[in-house]
Amino acid sequence: MALDERKLEVLRAIVQDYVSTHEPVGSKVLAERHHLRVSPATIRNDMAALEDEGYITQPHTSAGRVPTEKGYRLFVDKLSTIKPLSPAERKAIQTFLAGAVDLDDVVSRTVRLLAQLTRQVAVVQYPSLTRSAVRHIELVQVGATRLLLVLITDTGRVEQRMVEFPHSISDEQAGSLRTAINTALAGEQLAEAPDQIATLLESASPELRPAMTTLATVLLETLVEKREERIMLAGTANLTRSTIDFPGTLRPVLEALEEQMVLLKLIGEVDSPSAFRVLIGDENQVEGLRGTSVVTAGYGTGSTALAGLGVLGPTRMDYPGTISAVRAVARYVGDLLAGN
Amino acid sequence: MALDERKLEVLRAIVQDYVSTHEPVGSKVLAERHHLRVSPATIRNDMAALEDEGYITQPHTSAGRVPTEKGYRLFVDKLSTIKPLSPAERKAIQTFLAGAVDLDDVVSRTVRLLAQLTRQVAVVQYPSLTRSAVRHIELVQVGATRLLLVLITDTGRVEQRMVEFPHSISDEQAGSLRTAINTALAGEQLAEAPDQIATLLESASPELRPAMTTLATVLLETLVEKREERIMLAGTANLTRSTIDFPGTLRPVLEALEEQMVLLKLIGEVDSPSAFRVLIGDENQVEGLRGTSVVTAGYGTGSTALAGLGVLGPTRMDYPGTISAVRAVARYVGDLLAGN
DNA sequence: CTTGGCACTCGCACCGGTGGAGTGCCAAGC
């Protein structure tokens, strides 16, 4: 059974009302507040139909209706128009992000900005290593058998890793290693680094071979294990905005938010910048985050995304507003990083 | 009026009972559970005295007693013996921390460990820049007028900062700058760096002077503004363990935890390692963290602390257990960093 | 100073009644 125009209109009204009032919405207020030109009785009929189709539900007999996840999904896909940000908001984003002095600063400003704009929990992933290129690799002598490996990417990320060698390393050796490794890798995409490292290893002079092997292992570890993906979080206090939303269930949400891997799964799966995804309630496969919705977008400097960012909130959230904020911030961050 | 031995014993019993049960404790159970060799009536008299002195209070007439902050303070100062960790716990700390590959790893493992041991919110400060020495400074060419300044300290911290020059910088100039700056600063305590930088600036050759000035400004900013102090947080989910503790007041706590400056104030004020501090309830001057208690300790490699760490929880917490966990972890982290 | 006894005070859980919001259904109207 198809839903005619007016029924969709009713659903939209229900979602909008419920999102702003947080209370089950009845046929009467619906007829009053939204200028549907029909009587409450008619709306009741439509609501009954919408309920049959599973788009809305009532908490108990003789209460108003509440959208189901299916209802939100339809709303997001078909019924909502992305509400453009106000000029003031755009301005605020720009000025707030403009003062950043380095990548850490960019990410931390972004995540706080996003949390403030959406009044929800914001998550920002650092530019993914596997999608960045090497700008420079530095080896710093720390002890006879130890070097600190510092990897600097074109996106401004700086990763460090202590490397322990089974034998001592002279200053000259360290210098040669540094030169060799930079010649081989500087400018290369990290995703292709494994190949480069392999050839580098083969062409290494016999006396550098053992040291180079150790170094190569660490480099590969850093790149292959995704352990080095980083994220930053802000706005967890916003979870308490509506105690009603997480009835005693704040716990698992906070726990999930502490699991970097979980968050990465959530926001890291983006391909092109400006694309965005909305996960509603149970669509979210993470145990403990059922009952929350997630809006994510990719950001990047070119046509492929460097990483993702997004916000997390109650299923009952202002989707149009959140989506536009997330997209706008993603775009600005991309532009900002492209400037570097 | 002095409190005699038994009254103190009663107070100790009340604190212990209340901490484990979370319920106001009455004279009867007190007489039963703790082998005070007197009758409930006697205990009631003592309790009345303790209440007069402000050490305990009753939520309402005819409920049991609950320790006041003054009561907890007395308990912590005089009545509790630090309970040693079990060998299993020590072992766990050691093995958990042992696998760390770099400073980030050390800090993140430490903070998670602490949160898990104490079942509370844990905070760990990165080794303070002002208390570290320079190991190496690297300048990476990023554009004609931009260098990425990378500062590596003896504690393993790596700080980056983009430096924008008003004029273009040649490779040779960058090289000279790097050499000069490393010669001047390598091995120096960062706290004394300002002086070194000043002399460095004076002795710079005329053609390097402008570039060096820009660089010096950035370096000083990084050091002087304490903006570069970092902290890491874990275990916020533990705040929800007892909804009772933060009656609708979870909000301000989460908000305070997002303020780096606030947390720094809280845990950063340590002088010598192994010293610890306990702040109970209102003693804590941070608005929003009234009603929570904080246990902090310094950690370091020598006789002065590098930075602080600690945990935050409800005033009704297991002080002896928490204190010993915090101290033990601080000691292990100090040892671990000394090994680098 | 300690102890048993006792009256007293609250908080809390339980209960039944009431009001109101909102629904579903039906019969009439366009």
Added chain:
DNA sequence: GCTTGGCACTCCACCGGTGCGAGTGCCAAG
């Protein structure tokens, strides 16, 4: 055939009253 007003029905949220139990303060005796 869709829309509409009317109407009975359901169920929650609120309210005041009640009984119970825990715990206290006080007192008089040991």
